[in-house]
Amino acid sequence: MVSVKRAIKSLVQAVASQVAPVGWRLRRSERLLVLMYHRVLPAGHPDLEFEEPGMFVSPQTLQMHLSILKREFELVHLDDWLSDSGSGKKLPRRACAITFDDGWRDNHQYAYPLLRAAGVPATIYLVTDLIGTRYSFWPNRLSRLVRGGHEGILMPLLRERLSVDARDSTDALIARCKASCSDAEMNQLLDVAERSIGTAASTARDLMDWEEIREMAGSGLIRFGSHTRRHTRLRTDVPMDGLHDEIAGSQQLLAESLGAAPRTFCYPNGDHSPQAVAMVRERYLGAVTTQRGWNSPTSDRCLLQRVGVHEDVSSSATQFVSRLAGIG
Secondary structure, eight states: OHHHHHHHHHHHHHHHHHHHHHHHHHOOSOEEEEEEEOEEOOTTOGGGGTSOGGGEEOHHHHHHHHHHHHHHSEEOOHHHHHHHHHHTOOOOSEEEEEEEEEOBHHIIIIIHHHHHHHTOOEEEEEOGGGTTSOOOOHHHHHHHHHHTTOHHHHHHHHHTTSOOOTTOOHHHHHHHHHHHOOHHHHHHHHHHHHHHHTSOSOOSOOBOOHHHHHHHHHTSSEEEEEOOSSOOOBOTTSOHHHHHHHHHHHHHHHHHHHSSOOOEEEOGGGOBOHHHHHHHHHHOSEEEEEEESOBOTTSOTTSEEEEEOOHHHHSSHHHHHHHHTTOO
16 A cells, blocks of 8 residues: 555656646746755765754755756845845746755855855855854754663653653654744753763754855855744744844844844744744844745745755655645
8 A cells, every 4th residue: 555655646746747847837927936955964974863854955966956946947035036026126937045944064065065056046044143053953962862772861851741652753752842842941851861871962063153154155145044043933932022132133143243134034943923923024024934835926025935845855856846846
């Protein structure tokens, strides 16, 4: 039965990959596709041992994506498209803006050379207080513990906070934690687990530093947006002063450090309360979510939809094009 389902899915993807581009070319209305990437990791990279499947593409896959996108779309800076849309300028019928979340160091190491060689613009969303630090996001810390064989220490701590099953995959465990705990709670819990083991989960620098960011900014191809100060999920339990600190504070730091205020914002984990959206609307030209879909000039510019692309769903041209078409 599983093999039959896979065969049907492959057939649907194959058909969609042929039909969808024809439909894109025939469409007369103006549309914007925003792609959501996170990490770019080559084969053999040590982080592949613990990284979530939905968090990375290989350099070869990204290069293939860029080739297809250049053929099918006009590649634009997201903030330029928003500015042109707001001023009534003529927009391309098929526009695509590429975004990367979090500011991973591998964006500079592996994505930037490919973007530069292809002449493709992109926006990278930075967590300003974490730039150049040894901070590790809690899903990565949790994954390192699980895959390092430390479930015996970790699982009892998790069961005190939420209902977990030892049979859960690492991805399912992370999803349960995201739904039930704040980032601060997870970091505190993992601090306890790591102290029990007697070592920190990682000493490597996961995120870019200011030198790398300024190098990319100087190219003119790469622009930077805000992803808050501490990757705080902007849910209804975040007080107004906390929202202001994360939304306005990150914008101010980027303005001071790069010489220009970022014009777009990205909600961590896609979480956004009405208060957060209102505050973003006051300060930014637009903002992106994790909701899947395409956009039009009439879309809410502070709740823009994106299509997430990662290795396990877009490593072939057929998979990639069909995912852009809403399949897979």
